[in-house]
Amino acid sequence: MKKSKQFWPFILLAVLVYVVIQVLISTEMMNQFYSNTLILIAINIILAVSLHLVIGITGQFSIGHAGFLAVGAYVSAIITMKLQLPFAVAIIVGGVIAALAGLIVGIPSLRLKGDYLAIATLGFAEIIRIVFLNIDAVGGAAGMQVSHLTTWTYAFVCLVITLVVIVNFTNSRHGLAAISVRENEIASDAMGINTTYYKVIAFAIGSFFAGVAGALFSHNFYIIQPSQFGFLKSFDILIFVVLGGLGSLSGAVLSAILLTIVSTYLQGYPETRMIIYSLVLIIVMLYRPKGLMGTMEITDYFKLWRTPKGGSQHGK
Amino acid sequence: MEWIQQLINGISLGSIYALIALGYTMVYGIIKLINFAHGDVFMVGSFIGFYSITVFGLGFFPALIISMVACALFGVIIERIAYKRLRNATRIAALITAIGVSLLIEYGVIYIRGAQPEAYPNIFSNKTFSILGAQISIQSVLILSVSVVLMILLQFIVHKTKTGKAMRAVSHDVEAAKLMGINVDNTISATFAIGSALAGAAGVIFGVYYTKIDPLMGVIPGLKAFVAAVLGGIGIIPGAMVGGLVLGVVETIVSALGFSLWRDAAAFIILILILIFRPSGIFGKNTREKV
Amino acid sequence: MKKSKFASLFLASSLLVGMLAGCGAGEEGSGSKGGDEIKIGVNLELSGPVASYGSSQNDGFNLAVEEINAAGGIDGKQIKLVTVDNKSDAAESTSAAIKLTSQDKVAAIIGPATSGNSVAQVQIANDSKTPMITPSGTSPTVTVADNGSVNEYAFRTSFIDPFQGTVAANFAANELKVKTAAVYADNASDYAKGLAASFIKDFEAAGGKIVQQESYVAKDTDFRSTLTRIKGANPEFIFIPGYYEEVGLIVKQARELGITVPLMGADGWDSPTIVDLAGAEALNNTFVINHYSAEDPDGKAKEFADKFNDKYGKAPNSFNALGYDTVYLLKDAIERAGSTDGTKIKDALKATDNLDLVTGLYSVDENHHPVKSATILEFVDGKQVFNTKVNP
The missing domain is CATH 3.40.50.2300 (Response regulator)
Structure with a gap:
C-alpha cells in the first residue's frame, strides 16, 4: 500500500478534530445532545463509506446493507452482554462475523447483476432480520438490552480507521481492479482480472465495516430490536451513498453528515418530517440524478482543470 | 379437510399478490424500473374504494371501478412527474426516486387522514358454505372470480388490442418501436395506467377480504408482490399470476406447518433460490447479457 | 486521484466541524426554562410502523393539556408540550429523549407508546433526573432493570x-x-x-x-x-x-x-x-x-368519551384514554411536588395514591407498577357488557 502525501496531514487533522471535540465534551461545553449527534454522524459515515465501497467503487448494487449492520449489532451485544468481554473485542468480532456473513451472502449472489443482485441482497438482509426475530436468546421481537458503551473516542477511532482502510483500498491495485469491474465487467474479465474475487473482497470489507458500525450502534442506543434493521434502514444507507454521488467518497461522507443533521432537526416536526425527507430525495434525483457531487471529490472543485473522472456508472 | 381449507386460504392470498405483481411486472417489462411506489398505489386504491363505499354509499362494483380509474390516473401522474425525466438516468437513481415517491405517498396520506387504521364495511354477507369440510366464504369466491376476470381482461388487452401490441413492442425494443411510429410516451403511460388500475382493484379486494386498511398497508404486500413477479419471471404477465399464486400457497403451507414466524423468510429464501438457479424466473427465457 | 482522496476527506471533516458549530450556536438559546410555563416533552411514535399507537396517544395528550390550560394550568403555569417523533425506532427514541432532556430541558417526558422504545429512553431519564411516564409500555423491564433494581425515574400508566x-x-x-x-x-x-x-x-x-x-x-x-x-x-x-x-x-x-x-x-x-x-x-x-367500562353511564369514562368525541369526532380507544390519563397523572404529581424539579416530581409520582383517572383508581407500588383493578367485559352484539371486576 502506497501512502499518499495527504496521509499524515489527514491523521493530524483527525487528531485535532478529536481533541477539540473531546475537550468540548469533557468540559461540558457541548451537551449530550451534540455528542450523541456526533456519534450518530460517525456511525452513519462508517455505514455510508462501507456501502460506497460496494456500490460506488465496485459497482455492485446492494440494497441489503442493514443485514450486516444487524449482524454486527447483535454479535457485539452478545459478546459484551452475555460473555462479558470488553467492548473493543466486541467491535472487532462484530465486524469479523459481519464480514463472514458478507462472504456467505456475497459468494452466491454476486454472480448476479444489476437489479437481480439488488433484490437478492434485499432478500438476504430480510432473512438475517427474521433469523434474529426468531432467536429467543437475543430477545426475539422484544429486543435485547445493551449497555451504553459507545463513546466519542470509540466512534471517532473507528471512523478514522474505516476511512483510512477504504481510501487505501481504493487507491491500491485491488481498488483499481474493483473500479475496472464497475466500469466494464466483461472488459476487465477479458483483461484477466478475477472479477468475482474483487467483488467478493469489496463486499466482505464493506460488510466488515457495517458490522463495526453495528457494534457502535447497538452500544449507543440501550436496546436493539430486529425491526430496526428492516429494508427501510438499508434504503437509508443507500440514500447516503446515492445522494452524495455514486463513486464519490467525500460525497458519501457529506451526505451522511447532512442527512443525519436534517433528520435530527426534523424530529420536532413529526407531521411533515417524512414528507420533506421524501421530497428532498425526489427533487435531488430529478435534477441531479448523479447525486449532489456526481463522481467528483470535494477537492476536484478546487482543481477545475482536472478532467472529471467517471464515464457511466453501472449497467448501461 | 384441513389441507383443502389451507389450499383455499393460500389461493385467496395469492390472487391478491398476483394482482399487485401484474403491475410490477408490466412496468418493469417496459422501462426496467422497480416501481417501489406500486404498493402505495395499491393502498391509495384501497382508501378510494373505502371512501366511495362509506361516504358516497356505493356498492362493491362501482367502488371497484372508481378506484381503478382513479388509480390509473394517479399512476400516470406519478409516471409523468417523477419517472419520465429519469428514463435515461441510471437505474439506481430511478430506484431511489421510486423509494422517495413511495415514502411521499405514504406520509402524504398520513398527513391528510392520520395513521389510524380503518375498517372496511361489510358489503357481502359473512355467510360461508362448506365443501368437503372446508369453510368457504362467499367473499372469497367473489374475490377469486373478480381477480380471474381482471387477469383475463389483461391478457386480452395485451394480446388483442393495438395498445397491447404497442406495449409489447416497446418492452421488446424501445428504439425500434419508436422507428415504427409507436408513441413511446403514451404507451408507457398506458402501461402505468393499466398496472395502477390493477393495483387499485387489488386494494379494494384486499379491503373487502381482510377488512383492515391503513396508510402503511402497501409496504409488505408490495414487497411480496415484487417477489412474486421475480418468481414468475419479471416482465412476463402469466409469470406474475403464477408467481403470486405460488407465493400465496407457499406462505400458507409454511404457516400451516406451524412456522408462521418464518413465513416471510420462506418467501425470501424462495426468491434467492430462484435468482441463483434460474434468475429469469419460472417462465423466463435465459438471455445472455449483451456486450 | 490518489492524492485527492485524503485531501477531500480533509475538507469534508472540516466542513463537518463548521456545520456542527453553526447548528450549535443557532439552538443554544432555546434551552432556557420558561417562567410561567411548564415544558413537558412528548416522545412518541408519530411515523413508522406503529404510528397509529403514537398518534392515538398524542390525541389523548393534546385533549388533556388543552383542558388543563383552559382551566388555568398547573399552579397558574401553562403546560407547553414539546413533541418529538421517534419514527417507531428505538435508536431514534434515545436520540429524541436526549434532545428533550439536554436541549429543551423539559420537566418530564411522556411516552413512548411501546415498551422497546421506552426502554431506549429509561437510561436517559435516569441520568438527567427527568421523570418519564410511558402510557402503554407494559413490559416490566421498563421500570425494573434486568438486575432487579428499580429505574427511579420511569413510570407507566397501564397495567403490567x-x-x-x-x-x-x-x-x-x-x-x-x-x-x-x-x-x-x-x-x-x-x-x-x-x-x-x-x-x-x-x-x-x-x-x-x-x-x-x-x-x-x-x-x-x-x-x-x-x-x-x-x-x-x-x-x-x-x-x-x-x-x-x-x-x-x-x-x-x-x-x-x-x-x-x-x-x-x-x-x-x-x-x-x-x-x-x-x-x-x-x-x-x-x-x-x-381498565374501565366505557359503557358505565356516570363514570369518568363516559365524560371522557364525550369530550373526546367533541374534539375529534370519534369514539376513544384505550391508547387515547391512557394518553389522557398520563397527562393527569403527571399534573397531579407536579401539583403535589409544588415544583418542576425532576427529583421532586419523581418522589410525588412514587407517592401517587388512589388517583381517580379515566382508566380507574391508580396507585403505584414499589416497582413503579400501577396498582389498579381490572374489569372483565363481554361483547354482546358489538356492545361491551360488564362481567366481573378483579382486584389486584
Whole structure:
C-alpha cells in the first residue's frame, strides 16, 4: 500500500478534530445532545463509506446493507452482554462475523447483476432480520438490552480507521481492479482480472465495516430490536451513498453528515418530517440524478482543470 | 379437510399478490424500473374504494371501478412527474426516486387522514358454505372470480388490442418501436395506467377480504408482490399470476406447518433460490447479457 | 486521484466541524426554562410502523393539556408540550429523549407508546433526573432493570403484562370452566408475549391444558392458515393477547372458519374499531380485560368519551384514554411536588395514591407498577357488557 502525501496531514487533522471535540465534551461545553449527534454522524459515515465501497467503487448494487449492520449489532451485544468481554473485542468480532456473513451472502449472489443482485441482497438482509426475530436468546421481537458503551473516542477511532482502510483500498491495485469491474465487467474479465474475487473482497470489507458500525450502534442506543434493521434502514444507507454521488467518497461522507443533521432537526416536526425527507430525495434525483457531487471529490472543485473522472456508472 | 381449507386460504392470498405483481411486472417489462411506489398505489386504491363505499354509499362494483380509474390516473401522474425525466438516468437513481415517491405517498396520506387504521364495511354477507369440510366464504369466491376476470381482461388487452401490441413492442425494443411510429410516451403511460388500475382493484379486494386498511398497508404486500413477479419471471404477465399464486400457497403451507414466524423468510429464501438457479424466473427465457 | 482522496476527506471533516458549530450556536438559546410555563416533552411514535399507537396517544395528550390550560394550568403555569417523533425506532427514541432532556430541558417526558422504545429512553431519564411516564409500555423491564433494581425515574400508566395474563387464566379456568385452551399471541410485541407467558403458567397451574400455541407478527393480515391449524387442535378456549388492529381480523377470520369457542383478550383490544373490523356478530362470546367500562353511564369514562368525541369526532380507544390519563397523572404529581424539579416530581409520582383517572383508581407500588383493578367485559352484539371486576 502506497501512502499518499495527504496521509499524515489527514491523521493530524483527525487528531485535532478529536481533541477539540473531546475537550468540548469533557468540559461540558457541548451537551449530550451534540455528542450523541456526533456519534450518530460517525456511525452513519462508517455505514455510508462501507456501502460506497460496494456500490460506488465496485459497482455492485446492494440494497441489503442493514443485514450486516444487524449482524454486527447483535454479535457485539452478545459478546459484551452475555460473555462479558470488553467492548473493543466486541467491535472487532462484530465486524469479523459481519464480514463472514458478507462472504456467505456475497459468494452466491454476486454472480448476479444489476437489479437481480439488488433484490437478492434485499432478500438476504430480510432473512438475517427474521433469523434474529426468531432467536429467543437475543430477545426475539422484544429486543435485547445493551449497555451504553459507545463513546466519542470509540466512534471517532473507528471512523478514522474505516476511512483510512477504504481510501487505501481504493487507491491500491485491488481498488483499481474493483473500479475496472464497475466500469466494464466483461472488459476487465477479458483483461484477466478475477472479477468475482474483487467483488467478493469489496463486499466482505464493506460488510466488515457495517458490522463495526453495528457494534457502535447497538452500544449507543440501550436496546436493539430486529425491526430496526428492516429494508427501510438499508434504503437509508443507500440514500447516503446515492445522494452524495455514486463513486464519490467525500460525497458519501457529506451526505451522511447532512442527512443525519436534517433528520435530527426534523424530529420536532413529526407531521411533515417524512414528507420533506421524501421530497428532498425526489427533487435531488430529478435534477441531479448523479447525486449532489456526481463522481467528483470535494477537492476536484478546487482543481477545475482536472478532467472529471467517471464515464457511466453501472449497467448501461 | 384441513389441507383443502389451507389450499383455499393460500389461493385467496395469492390472487391478491398476483394482482399487485401484474403491475410490477408490466412496468418493469417496459422501462426496467422497480416501481417501489406500486404498493402505495395499491393502498391509495384501497382508501378510494373505502371512501366511495362509506361516504358516497356505493356498492362493491362501482367502488371497484372508481378506484381503478382513479388509480390509473394517479399512476400516470406519478409516471409523468417523477419517472419520465429519469428514463435515461441510471437505474439506481430511478430506484431511489421510486423509494422517495413511495415514502411521499405514504406520509402524504398520513398527513391528510392520520395513521389510524380503518375498517372496511361489510358489503357481502359473512355467510360461508362448506365443501368437503372446508369453510368457504362467499367473499372469497367473489374475490377469486373478480381477480380471474381482471387477469383475463389483461391478457386480452395485451394480446388483442393495438395498445397491447404497442406495449409489447416497446418492452421488446424501445428504439425500434419508436422507428415504427409507436408513441413511446403514451404507451408507457398506458402501461402505468393499466398496472395502477390493477393495483387499485387489488386494494379494494384486499379491503373487502381482510377488512383492515391503513396508510402503511402497501409496504409488505408490495414487497411480496415484487417477489412474486421475480418468481414468475419479471416482465412476463402469466409469470406474475403464477408467481403470486405460488407465493400465496407457499406462505400458507409454511404457516400451516406451524412456522408462521418464518413465513416471510420462506418467501425470501424462495426468491434467492430462484435468482441463483434460474434468475429469469419460472417462465423466463435465459438471455445472455449483451456486450 | 490518489492524492485527492485524503485531501477531500480533509475538507469534508472540516466542513463537518463548521456545520456542527453553526447548528450549535443557532439552538443554544432555546434551552432556557420558561417562567410561567411548564415544558413537558412528548416522545412518541408519530411515523413508522406503529404510528397509529403514537398518534392515538398524542390525541389523548393534546385533549388533556388543552383542558388543563383552559382551566388555568398547573399552579397558574401553562403546560407547553414539546413533541418529538421517534419514527417507531428505538435508536431514534434515545436520540429524541436526549434532545428533550439536554436541549429543551423539559420537566418530564411522556411516552413512548411501546415498551422497546421506552426502554431506549429509561437510561436517559435516569441520568438527567427527568421523570418519564410511558402510557402503554407494559413490559416490566421498563421500570425494573434486568438486575432487579428499580429505574427511579420511569413510570407507566397501564397495567403490567403478568397481571392481565393471570386474570385471564383465572377467568377461563374458574368462570368459563374450560379445560383446554389455545394461545395465539403477537410475537412482535413483548406486551403480548408477556401476557401469553403468564396466562400459560397460571392456566396450567389451575389444572388446564394448553393444546396449541401459535404466534403472528403485528401488521399481518392473513391469519386463516394458522387459525385453521388451531381449529384442528380443538381447544375449548382461545386466548389472543395483542392489539385491536390484528385481533379484529383474527376474530373475524376465526368465526368465518367455524371456530365458535370463547375468545379472550386484554386491554390492547379496546377500540371501537375492533367492532368494525370483526363485526358485531363475530365478537359475540368474546371476553376482554380492560381498565374501565366505557359503557358505565356516570363514570369518568363516559365524560371522557364525550369530550373526546367533541374534539375529534370519534369514539376513544384505550391508547387515547391512557394518553389522557398520563397527562393527569403527571399534573397531579407536579401539583403535589409544588415544583418542576425532576427529583421532586419523581418522589410525588412514587407517592401517587388512589388517583381517580379515566382508566380507574391508580396507585403505584414499589416497582413503579400501577396498582389498579381490572374489569372483565363481554361483547354482546358489538356492545361491551360488564362481567366481573378483579382486584389486584
